[in-house]
Amino acid sequence: QQQVKQSPQSLIVQKGGIPIINCAYENTAFDYFPWYQQFPGKGPALLIAIRPDVSEKKEGRFTISFNKSAKQFSLHIMDSQPGDSATYFCAASKGSWGKLQFGAGTQVVVTP
């Protein structure tokens, strides 16, 4: 049973566009929500993370929006660049930050 559901499976945007990836979770005990970026042949790398006491967090061009009541969170990539083309995973965990439940991933392609 997938505890974190991610959508869409893939998306294509033009350079400068704002890809938006959505995730939903069921377990209200989750208290840590990171996003990872993965390039082909590489391991996932932490992009940005949020705790449920905050509704929004920005780091550079990446923004997480968090809706605790709806049990949903999303990633926005502002002013997207071709170098942002990668697979993005949302994840969630409770207590121990390292035991993560990952979504299925979203392949983002940013065209020039």
Add this chain to the structure above:
Amino acid sequence: DTGVSQDPRHKITKRGQNVTFRCDPISEHNRLYWYRQTLGQGPEFLTYFQNEAQLEKSRLLSDRFSAERPKGSFSTLEIQRTEQGDSAMYLCASSLELGELFFGEGSRLTVL
């Protein structure tokens, strides 16, 4: 390079053979994790160590799988009597006790 390193990067084996993967974490990290990632899916938690103690194992870790971290430094993941369904990327990650997870580049297993 002081990141998480994994060896080998790619292993091709015949069904029924045993394989072993090695992970060298970031030196000051006391937690070490193993995840499995199949094509088009997010990583799935397998097990984790705090120092040399294996604290949790997923139901995904069948009896054919064994992981060790003998001196609290590097770790090995052995798969006995491999099956085609074991084909996946095996990811190692490390962290401080409550900190960001750093992933290695993974060991890809292909079982023929």
